[in-house]
Amino acid sequence: MKKRLHIFLLVLLCIVFQTAAVHADLIFEPEDSFYEKHADACEYVNRSYIVNGYDGETDVYESPESAEKVMTVKNREKYYISFVYTDRNHVKWGFIEDGQENSGWVPMDYMYPVYNSQSFYEEYKDKITPDEGIIPNVSKGDVIYGWTYPGSETKYKIEVMEDTFDYGSTFTDEEGHQWGNVGYYMGNRDFWVCVDEPQNPNLPVREINEEVKEAPEKIDGVPGTSAEADNGTDKNIRNEKADKQTAENENAAGTGTENIWTAALLVVLTAAVTGIIIKKFFGKKK
Structure with a gap:
């Protein structure tokens, strides 16, 4: 009986993991028709940016291939960008959401990244x-501080949940303090701890280079900004590009459908195998 129960639980876990695998790839993907058709060409950036448009604002478009505006964002506003798409003119477009069900694509030339741990690494x-x-003189129950980067303005308390606290790489700042980088700990990712003074929240704040490049007045291929916009040809050029990509989009959509059917088939096969196993081990013996 125990053997049968173990086998049943094993099969049940297989079904759970299979279902999780089907959904795992969709967790961080935006619900956007353009993204769905060009997912393979989009780069996952997972980073916050600040608007730096020409003349104090910039428009957000329905897609990199559309001249339809969905909203206008103001300079110095901060937005999270999940994916970036590069079009045939080598213009980079970022997908943003405003938290009020509005979303679209914005030229990355009008956005600059918030300084974070990645910026510090670069x-x-x-x-x-x-x-x-290992951070010395720290044990379970102690409270230390995590920093976005060594000497950042942003810091937060972390309770040590184990007997030791490890770090993976080091940096020594201009004041002689040694810092350790932690990839992940209790929900916190990619942060720094001062090895010398892990419980000190009043360490010197690092001066960072906040120089922002001047936003370009014109971007080729972007409605209302490109050099061709003045003579009315910009929209025509974009429409021609959209027509050329129609076949590619249909193929991409077909591929997405095939992936869904493949996932469904895997689930059905798993269920069928499960049924056979259950019948074999739990069916009545003649």
């Missing part, structure tokens, strides 16, 4: 070493 990569270690 600026100081030559001074970061892959030295693993």
Whole structure:
């Protein structure tokens, strides 16, 4: 009986994992028709940006191939961008949402990234070493501080839940403080802890380069900004590009449908195998 129960539980877990696998790929994907057709061409960036449009604002479009505006965002407003798409003119477009069910695509030339741990890595990569270690004099129950990057303005309390607290790489700042980077801990990702003073919230704030490039007045291929817009040809050019990509979009949609049917078939097959196993082990013996 125990053997049969173990087999049944094993099969049940297989079904659960199979279902989770089908849905896992959709967790972070936006519900947007353009993205659905061009998902393979989109880059996952997972980063916050600040608007830096020409003349104080920038328009957000229904898609990188459409001249229809869905909203206008103002300079200095902050938005999260999940994916970036690069069109045939090498213009990068970011997908944004305003938190009020409005979403669309914005030219990345009119956005600049919020300084974060990734920015710190890019600026100081030559001074970061892959030295693993343990924060000294810290034990379970202690409260330490996590920082977005060494000396950032943003910091938060972290309760130590184990007997030790590990880090994976190190950086020594201009004041001589050693910092350790932690990839993940209790829901917190990619943050830094001061190895020398992990419980000190009043460490010096790092000065960062906040210089923002001047926004371009015109971007080729973007409605209302490109050089062709003045003579009325910009929209025609964009329509021609949309026509050329119709076949590609249909193929992409077909591929998406095939993936759904494949996933459904896997679930059906799993259920069928489960039924056979259950019948074999739980059916009445003649």
